[in-house]
Amino acid sequence: MTEELDLDRALGFTIPARHARGRVVRLGPVLDEILAAHAYPPPIEALLAEALTLTALIGSTLKDAGGQLTLQTQTENGVVKLLVCDYRGGELRGYIQYDEEALAAAPTSPTLFALFGTGYLAITFDQAATGERYQGIVPLDGTTLADAAQSYFVQSEQIPTLVRLGVARGEDGTHVSGGLFLQHLPEGEDGRERLHTRLDHPEWEHVALLGATMGADELADRALPLESLIWRLFNEEDEVRLLPGILLARGCRCSPDYIASVLAKFPPEDQRAMADKDGMIVVDCAFCARKFPVPVADHYVS
Structure with a gap:
């Protein structure tokens, strides 16, 4: 597979024997196109890149082709006033509102708390087929956006989850981001949008330990095909089933x-x-x- 074909793509997989499902994502030109519209300073740019990658990871698990996944933060005293990203049918969009003075006073590489202060993460699923909406809201805990997303699934949906994100900026100014999303499933299920399951399965601990070895540099390595990422992690498993890939695009719906x-x-x-x-x-x-x-x-x- 060529380098170009493996950018702006999501690829899902399941590990039947471990009762787990996963998703890997790599963004390139789509990410640059979204970021170029705003001229954000580096910390805000990196944050939006991570948020868009996270949105693609979760949104691409939707089975309803017309459904939408919206990721939004709510803050009280941080640099970031509002962060909104959404996914619908393979299309991504997102933006950030922030306080320039507060950012200037923050460290060069601000922590999640420095960016958001006391904040909350809201993830909303809109199902087009049924008209149903489901939203969960959790505190923005942890040191990274990936940590906050993991807390969301554990607290709001009681699903053991692992999230890894990576962002790289090349010398030519272009960006590449990647993400890994792993979830435990009830025995015998291939997965659906929201699942509830026990937290005491040793097979999940095995999957999570392997997933945790994936580095941010590997995720954002444009020369490394998504299939190779999955192979590196789970090549010793008896069976890993790949799902059809999803091409991703910038999707602002204004006209x-x-x-x-x-x-x-x-x-x-x-x-x-x-x-x-x-x-x-x-x-x-x-x-x-x-x-x-x-x-x-x-x-x-x-």
Whole structure:
């Protein structure tokens, strides 16, 4: 497999004898495309890269093709005011709002606590097929975003979980990120979106110990195929089943037509109140950092 084909891809697998499932992800051009829209300073850039990778890891486990996974943080006294990423049908988007003065006063390599202070991690599953929504919220514990995600699954869903993330920035300024996501499953199940299981299975301890040996540099190594990552960890297992891969793309859903259709739902008087002196309503998209000017006269009938 060529280097290019193994970027912006998610690959799932199961280990039947160990009652475990996993997912590996590698982001490249998609990551650069999302980050390029914002010109974030390095610590914020790295944080968003990790968050997007985590979102791809969890989101790509959804069986509902039209479903959406949203990852969001809520903070009270940290550098980061808001972090939002979502995944839908292989498409990723995300952005961060942060306090520039607080970041300038923070260490060069700020910890999770320095970035978020007292904060919470919310993960929301929206199922398109059934219209159901499930959300879990846990404190942002640990030293990394991966630690916080592990706490989410243990506390909110009672699923033993291991998460590893890695981000690398090349000399040419391009980025590569990778992630590993492992979960324990009830005996005899291949897995579904949310599972509840006992915490005393020795086979899970074996899988978790192997997964913990995966380094951030390996995850973000663009020359290392995803299949090779799985092989390095689990080549001594009797059977590892690979699932179909998923190609990932940048997926901001804003467009002039969509925004005009949303504004058209407002009464004409409200639209006029939102317009500037030139009769334009300017809508900012936080995800892609673009402004969409929409003439009031174009989207309401007097």
